[in-house]
Amino acid sequence: MSNVRIKVSVNGNVVEHAVESRLTAVDFLRHELRLTGTHVGCEHGVCGACTVIVEGKAVRSCLMFAAQLDGKQVVTVEGLSPEDGELSPLQAAFHKHHALQCGFCTPGMLATAHAFLLEESAPTAERVRDVISGNICRCTGYVGIVDAILEASSHYRKPS
């Protein structure tokens, strides 16, 4: 039963939907909006694959309900690059540093890193490792991921 009406901005587009109160935010993004870049991994907040940005904060979309997105601004991995298909500086740095192998964790990594760098644009490697420890990669290891985030960080700094 679709019993809650929500109006939410997703990647800059305002959408209105009737959703079940029980629908998780990640299932809303994937099944209702067909934004399948955001992945469903563990469904209990541990793996980080479903991380999206809500009101500027990187959060687990498997641990929120679609109904809670009402009136909120959401950015998913699809919203990180311009519509013409160019990679964002963060995505380009992931590409350059081979910061992925199978790629399942990558949307969550990118969402976390993007929100984080908007908050802290000059992090140490240690701080990046701490932040990214909430996103589990089980193929390639974190060296390339940390290098990519550190390299991309300069693009988030305001020109002085």
Next chain:
Amino acid sequence: MAGGQTLVPLLNFRLAAPSILVDINEIEGLDGIELRDDGLNLGALVRWHQIEASRTIQAANPLLSEAIKHIAHYQIRNRGTWAGSCAHADPAAEFPAVAIVSGARFGVYSTRQRRTIEAHDFFVGSLTTVLEPDEILTDVTFPAWPAGRRWAFEEFSLRPGDFAIAGVATLIDGLGDAVSCRLVCFGVGEKPSRLTNAEGIIASEGLARNAIARAAAAAAVEVDAQTDIHASADYRHALVEVLVERTVLCAAGLESPQ
């Protein structure tokens, strides 16, 4: 539901299936961080990342700021709340231990009454509190931080952000014969608990290294430790001894934090 970082996993796994779920996130006035006459007051919707970033809290209760760093991961801290953690009452949670050692008081509300509960009386056992089914936490007040108070916080977990296998929060007030110490351990037994025998040894014998070692040994004996998949009760007893000794030494300025 506040942050939902524990409740929603339970729902996703069908371990809980409430017929009604009330989301308090849109209630105004529950997300304040305020210094009041009676101390530091946090509303129920204050999230971990707000506590982490708050200079007000860093000045008003540095122990709390330090403890928050050990809670879960960045993305979870962006959403989770202290009130959710306390209502859930996981024995390994950090905030309840800090609340108890600080002598904090919880504000509780229902349509029947508003009441205040001492943190020490709030936690009954694993995942169990004194809250009635119709009551919610609304705020917590930490009494003013006395001048000259010394503190330390240590926890042992397998990886950063994992559940604590054992942890200790320590406060020391006064000097010389007037020294007093408050010790709370968590992650060890069914609920966070004061280590009153160890506190008594510090109060009577002071902060000499051998007195601290005796207090730590007493703490290991008095605590009620659980065995689970991560650690045996014996191992937890040993951890409590090490962590009590380390935190008291650090708080007393005899060693640096690790």
